[in-house]
Amino acid sequence: MTTDIKTTPLNRWHRSQGANMADFGGYDMPLWYSSVKDEHLAVLNGAGVFDTSHMAAVTVAGSGAADLLQYCFTNDLDACMGPAKKPLSQGRCVYGAFLDENGHTIDDAIVFFVEADSYMVVVNAGMGGVIAEHLQRNLGRRDATVNDLSDRLGKMDIQGPVAAKILGGVLADPKAVFAGMPYFSFKGHVDPTSPLADAVRLDDGTPILLSRTGYTGEFGFEMFLAQDKIQRLWERLLENGSAYDIKPCGLAARDSLRAGAVLPLSHQDIGHWPFINHPWPFALPFTTDQTGFTKDFIGRAALEEQTDVSFTQAFAGKDLRKISAGEGSRVIDADGQTIGTVLTCATDMGIGRHDGDIFSVASPNKPEGFKARGLCCGFVKVNRKLSVGQHVxxxxxxxxxxxxxxDDVRPHRTARKPMADMI
Amino acid sequence: MKAISELNLPEDVRYTDDHEWAKKIGDVVRMGISDYAQDQLGDIVFVELPEVGSSFDKGEEFGTVESVKAVSELYMPIGGEVTAINDALADAPELVNSDPYDGGWMMEIKASDPAELEALKSKADYLDILKG
Structure with a gap:
């Protein structure tokens, strides 16, 4: 029997390290190397690297590119930045989703404003073709070219409070790169012929697109570069980070970190139901009074006139014990009524409760002798809105x-810390 | 993930198809999960065991072992009454990972039918299952 499971450029490396491998989104990916817990904690205390080449990038270029994305993507590119809702500017990126006419999620994504009339859309494993086709189908009379870069681009992430210190050691000009790089901004280009490529080069001259984003809730970067350059960067970061106890991290740590950071997993926490009434209202183009939308987009009408109302909400347990989420799981209210299902239930091993309050291993105010035993957390989808603090x-x-x-799980996350504190 | 050749599979314990092990110590039978099982589960963060004095049949679920990702059932290799549980696992569940046959044992039982232990798999037979 032949299987058509795909591999990333680091597949051989993972296998040579004895990683526990599994099929994720059609790719043979590492779940963990030797210890999920150690990998999770490395990202809270130091740094971890993640192979994310299974994710897909789609480019959208042309004079109609912005308008096409405005129509297909949930966030309003003309009003999405900061509390003042400024337009997305060059070098900034924004989170949102692509919906169908029913308001259901096709996939979530980050849209990067690369330069005038040129965007990059980063979606989940195996979704490059689907999103490229969706954009193509809704092109209408707009002048835009959609290009699916699935399996043609390398991607890896470095996440954790010392990520910049480690990464700085392999950059040609770290000072210039890290200057003026807020959360959800990026620099550089993967194409060596682009004038933008000079903004971020490794010390061997390799151009990378460096983005101050990630999927762990912690400070760090996502990096896009040529596939044949990935392994060298990966190994150099591990070597450079050994003084900081850097760890290669698998998908299991990625999942427990993102659950504690209240970030959704596409096709699990968002999916075939309306993309609304969830903990990510910043992904929708709400007016400032939250009563309407600022633009038209595919799925809008369905979100405005929901028939099947459900609410997705984050929860945290009392200790680390969890249940199996998904099919067969139930949410039960105080009257014994089943009111929904559990979408994600994971253990964040870096946190724990002390007198009821949640502390992280990284909390500056953690009680003396605090030992993070882990805490169960995740998302429920219920048929009525529950209030924060309510027990189910x-x-x-x-x-x-x-x-x-x-409304939040892991305290003292570092993702939004000022760059100056991290270099 | 350990290669099959790297697994620690002692000769002096018996194995089940569900990857538990059992071993006679004096007049009780001690049990736990195999090196293969702990390697597949990854970091074990919680072990839920029954009360001393409770009884189970062979194959019955007696507890759960919880990794960061999942909760898995534990099944009785043989039937009997629980005479002791490993209290050390409450504070150090990772012993199941680091030392599955000694420090990471789970419980001891008084076997209801000693012949059930003899019927479990030898190392060689268990290896055959792992090799598929």
């Missing part, structure tokens, strides 16, 4: 645990 039970066919509805 979540259950699978084996176990029932009581959890609290929360």
């Amino acid at each position: 039970d979540i259950a699978d066919n084996r176990r029932k645990i009581t959890v609290a509805i929360v």
Whole structure:
């Protein structure tokens, strides 16, 4: 029997390190190397590197590119930056989703404003073709060229409070690169012939697109570069980071880190239901009073006239014990009524409760002798809006645990820290 | 992930198809999960065990082992009454990863039918299952 599972440029490296591998989105990816817990903690205390070449990039270029994205993407590119809702500017990127006419999520994405009339859209594993086709189908009379770069671009992430210190050691001009680089901004280009490529080069001359984003809730970067340059960068960062106890991290740590950071997993926490009433309202083009939308986009009408109303909300448990999420899971209210299902239930191993409050290993105010035993957390989808602090039970066919509805889980995350504090 | 040749599979314990092990120590039978099982599960963060004095049949679920990613059932290799559980796992569940046959044992039982232990798999037979 032959299988058509895809591999990333680092596949051989993962296997040579004895990583526990699994199929994720059609790619043979590492779940963990030796310890998920150590990998998770490395990103909170120091740094970790992640192979993310399974993710897909789609470019959209031309005089109609911005308008096409305005119509297909949920966030308003003319009003998405900061509390003042300024237009997306060159070198900035923004989170949102692509919806169908029913308002259901096709995939979530980050849109990068590369230069005038040129955007890069980064989506999840295996979704490059789907999103490229979706954009193509909705092109209309707009002048735009959509190009699916799936499996043609290398990508890896470095995440954790010392990420810039480690990365700086392999950049040609770290000072210039890190100057003026807020959260959700990026510099550089993957194409060596682009004038933008000079903004970020490795010390061997390789151009990279460096983005101050990530999927862990911690300070760090996503890096796009030529596939044949990935392994060298990966190994150099590991070598450079050994003094900081850097760790290669698999998808399991990525999942537990993002759950604690209240970030959704596409096709699990967002999916075939309306993309609204969830913890990510910043991904929708809400007016300042939150009563309407600032632009037209595919799925808008369905979101405005929902028939099947559900609410996605974050929860945190009392301790690390969890249940099996997904099919067969239930959310039960105080009256014993089943009111929904559990979308994600994971253990954030870097946090724990002390007298009811949640602390992280990185919390400056953690109680003396605090030991993070881990905390169960995730998302429920329920048929009524629950209030923060409210307790519900979540259950699978084996176990029932009581959890609290929360608006945040892991405290003292570093993703938004000023760059000056991190270099 | 360990290669099959790297697995620690002692000769002096018996194995089940569900990757538990059992070993006679004096007049009780001690049990836990195999090196293969702990390697597949990854970091174990919680082990839920029954009360001393409870009884289970062979193949019955007696507890759960929880990794960062998932909760997995534990099944009785043989039937009997629980005479002791490994209290050390409450504070150090990672012993199941680091030392699955000694420090990471889970519980001891008084076997209801000693013949059930003999019927479990030898190392060689267990290896055959792992090799598929």
